[in-house]
Amino acid sequence: MTIPSYRRILLKLSGEALMGDGQYGIDPATVTRMAGEVKAAKDTGLEICLVIGGGNIFRGMAGAAKGMDRAQADYMGMLATVMNALAMQSALEQLGVPTRVQSAIEMDKVCEPVIRRRAQRHLEKGRVVIFAAGVGAPYFTTDSGAALRAAEMKCDALLKGTSVDGVYNADPKLDPNAVRYDTLTYDRVLQDNLKVMDASAVALCRDNSIPIVVFSIREQGNLARVLSGEGTATTVYQKD
Numbered sequence: 001m002t003i004p005s006y007r008r009i010l011l012k013l014s015g016e017a018l019m020g021d022g023q024y025g026i027d028p029a030t031v032t033r034m035a036g037e038v039k040a041a042k043d044t045g046l047e048i049c050l051v052i053g054g055g056n057i058f059r060g061m062a063g064a065a066k067g068m069d070r071a072q073a074d075y076m077g078m079l080a081t082v083m084n085a086l087a088m089q090s091a092l093e094q095l096g097v098p099t100r101v102q103s104a105i106e107m108d109k110v111c112e113p114v115i116r117r118r119a120q121r122h123l124e125k126g127r128v129v130i131f132a133a134g135v136g137a138p139y140f141t142t143d144s145g146a147a148l149r150a151a152e153m154k155c156d157a158l159l160k161g162t163s164v165d166g167v168y169n170a171d172p173k174l175d176p177n178a179v180r181y182d183t184l185t186y187d188r189v190l191q192d193n194l195k196v197m198d199a200s201a202v203a204l205c206r207d208n209s210i211p212i213v214v215f216s217i218r219e220q221g222n223l224a225r226v227l228s229g230e231g232t233a234t235t236v237y238q239k240d
């Protein structure tokens with residue numbers, strides 16, 4: 001599949017990507033490097049939305065597995081995504097990139113509430129919009145939040161930056177014979193239960209014809225390469 005020319009994208013980053021080589025929390029040097037990747041992409045003329053997970057601080061499902069109430073644990077995870085969003089906002093603005101954070105859980109002392117038309121206006125003015133707190137409700141992942149915001153903002157693609165360079169038929173960290181896919185259909189991802197995003201996020205992208213591009217964010221400059229069609233990635237889309 002030829003990589004099309006995008007005008008507006010949503011970039012989904014895992015919270016773990018912000019840890020760097022650490023085991024927990026936010027590594028400022030890593031956040032600064034990733035902010036540089038976002039700036040380089042934005043400098044090409046792209047309009048960019050961001051969604052960042054919270055797994056580097058707290059993961060709701062892990063908390064629920066240890067006996068916490070699932071809804072309460074998910075709300076804690078949403079608050080973790082706000083912390084990551086503020087960290088990324090600071091890093092981007094230090095690089096001269098105007099940024100706004102919008103949270104699905106209102107906290108007007110530190111960020112705006114999610115207002116779709118205001119977010120669209122921010123993008124039109126050249127600002128990066130970081131959406132935090134998922135969809136604002138428990139039992140939904142930040143993947144679902146990313147798919148929802150990509151649909152709301154009419155993004156041309158959802159790019160998911162992970163620790164691996166695409167989608168494999170098995171975990172490449174555990175299976176040396178795992179095979180990477182260049183392209184997949186949404187239905188194949190759902191049918192084979194491939195670990196791209198959760199099923200509701202994949203279905204939402206399918207229903208709104210939003211391609212999902214999975215790539216490694218840990219490689220320096222890889223976001224720009226993927227956007228230009230030169231990097232290694234897996235694209236999930238609907239065949240004509």
